[in-house]
Amino acid sequence: MMTVRRFFQQPKMILVCIIIIFLLFLIAILAPWLAPNNPTVVNLSMKLQAPSLDYPLGTDHLGRCNLSRLLIGMRISLGFASLIFISSLVIGLVIGTIAGYIGGWFDYTLMRICDTVMAFPNLLLVIGLVGMFGPGLTQVVTALILVQWVYYARIFRGMVINLKAENYITAAQISGSSSWKIMKKHIVPNVLPPLVVMGTLEMGWAIMNISSVSFLGLGVQAPTPEWGAMILEGKSFVRSNPELMLYPGLCIMLVVIVFNLLGESLSEHLGVKRRF
Template sequence: MRGWDQLRKDRMAVLSIWILALVALAGLFAPMLAPHDPADTNVLDKYAKSSLTYPLGTDHLGRCVLSRLLFGIRTTMLAAVFTMCITMLIGTILGLMAGLFRGKVDGVLMRLCDVILSFPAEVMILAVVGIMGPGLVNIILANVLAKWAWYTRMIRSSVLQYTNEPSVQFVKVSGGSSFYILRKHLLPRISGEIAVFATLDAGWVILNISALSFLGLGVSAPTPEWGMMLNEAKNVMVTHPGHMLAPGMAILFVVMALNFLGDSLQQTMNPAMHPISKKGGRRFAFYRRKKTVRT
């Protein structure tokens, strides 16, 4: 409860939560909020300006930009959430196995992680999508393959840190099983760190999904997706620059909200890392200068 009270005092965190909640609700109720079917085309109304019929205008095929933007929330954010859930599940299970059992299990998993982490994530994602072909499912698999090793190593380091604490060592000496230590001591402690990792990395996943769709390696038409909308708008960037504004700003605000929320969660877990001022503002202190005493 103390952590939640501290989080509520952070105005940037509250604003980020509201932005993400509103975006999620807009995507959930997109069929009721969208004025038109996102796939309906009307060439006679292409590049129509903003009006009551088309609040954000229409694209090169006469499709409602607002409708495609709302339905694009489902594609982009749902894919990001699904990707993070799979990645965190694999990373948590393997990280717990490596940290608890040590020995050969730890050695094999860490060497495998070293192999995966030796490749830049973006290069691996492009290689996997290039081999498997474009598509939303392939994008999700590529992101999972590129990131699970990083999460495995991070969870393993947290498990090693907590298993060396006196309370956990006492339970182990008293005859507590590995499952009991995992359920009562390790999972409650690393759950907060998992939430921080997932929140901070969700914005990275959204950028990857949108970037691949922008390059033509992601979601295929006519499925509405923010990166695909940017890809279609780049062809008329000079004559109709406003068409890139809606999906671009949507990606910007969602990624910023996720990053600020992740930073606030990390701040709540480790207050000494980024102290909060008395007024509830953020100081972004990356280090604290030590006072020297003159004699």
């Protein structure tokens, strides 16, 4: 019988997850054309309608098309989660690599900053920053980037410190290669494999946090459709129309599960350890 570990190591599992994620991004890109109705138009005469040909998943309390809002919400969640991941990764990669390779006061200062940020729970710190910046999607994205880059920086710093002890790095230093050239040609390429794993895992983290902050009313503001905000709007109708919360909740769960499955599979297949 196949063990769980062997299941995650299967290339087919990785391929299936990649295909699903590709389809999700494709749907998100084409969302404005796939949406059957305008997701922000209010029509109170059509509020809380059952599924029909015009409204495949029914309407919400303001008569807006649930399916259209879910599709546009997917675009927001995936798009901004990607922005958060890429921005945090680039900042963390640059700062962590420099700190790990050069060391000294820069490395010491970085570690103190990282220790301070990591002393607080992620979501709590994000909520605190959004509270200072003010509610809104831009503020949420900025807060998530400010919180997340320190984790990447710390991870890359540790990798670089280990790589510095390798013989080929010593040989490059003896040959007269500059620090910039060594980091570019020998350090960065060797820390790239873990990026793939961290990227898939952190995408789920980013989507969850965007939705969580929006659910608290600090993220995406009406009438912009976003999954967390849709759950917030639907909670008042949880008894009479639970599907208003169920639809976006299932979307969040599906996307996070797929990204986490891909991350776990790649971690096992490539032999990369997670940060947790």
